[in-house]
Amino acid sequence: MRRYLQADHRAAAANARQTPGTWIMAALYDASMTARTVARMARNGTIGAYRPQGSFDAYEAMHDGGSAVWIRYVTGLDVVPMPDTVTVRVPDYGTQPGYEGVCIRTVDISSRCRRCGAPRGPIRAHTFVKDGSRLVCDAWENECGHQDLYRMVLAEARVLAERTRPRPAKSPKKPLIRGVEGGRYAATVDRIAELIREKPSLRALRVLPHIEAHGHMDAAQVIRHFVSDSATGCHTSARAAALHLIELDEEARRAAQAEQSEWQDGPIGCGLDATTTGDNQ
Known part of the structure; x- marks a missing residue:
């Protein structure tokens, strides 16, 4: 239960009016939040003793016995705001x-x-x-x-x-995942991405019913094997599963590009000799 150690606001307001511009301690509380609230109420005149609004300035500060509220009467005075x-x-x-x-x-x-x-x-x-x-x-x-x-x-x-030291900026959110264009599992990855947006902590096994309902049976089987082989087991995240599918599609694309490059860069006319060339002319 909070204790109000000293809170005679009428007496405090009367003392402050006798010495305009001078700070005096008006109240002492054991909770800083209470003192902070009272200081705000003194400034805006919510407490009757400090009316009309704007007649008093006030702040809350640490005190050996709790949290103190300090006030000063400012009506008619050109006072400088107290810095923190x-x-x-x-x-x-x-x-x-x-x-x-x-x-x-x-x-x-x-x-x-x-x-x-x-x-x-x-x-x-x-x-x-x-x-x-x-x-x-x-x-x-x-x-x-x-x-x-x-x-x-x-x-x-x-x-x-x-x-007051600036804190390091929070690490940016993880980038959105997207299926490899033309990839075998592109549609599955995009579906998992939608589910992750709704629930970022979703686990891989939880997405299986969703993707199977959309007919992605091959992808579901791949995810089951991935979870089984993963060190985190059933706790493997859906995001990790989607990244695995992306990796498989990217590997397939790189392999296709390598095969195409090998065909295009191969020797032209291999095995033809001068005699053959002459026969064809």
């Missing part, structure tokens, strides 16, 4: 043994405190000296009082980068 992430320069001292020196890394992190979800403090440039070199990174203080450590910020950035 901010870009900061962070010193990286390394973690491996014997590491020396420091480098400055530019990374993206959440715009909200990882402990309570409050907005992170304003970012400012910070200059420091390391090993005789003057370096510049970013620094900030969170008004919520939770302190950010650079090593934790780097860890957060790595997690965020992994989440």
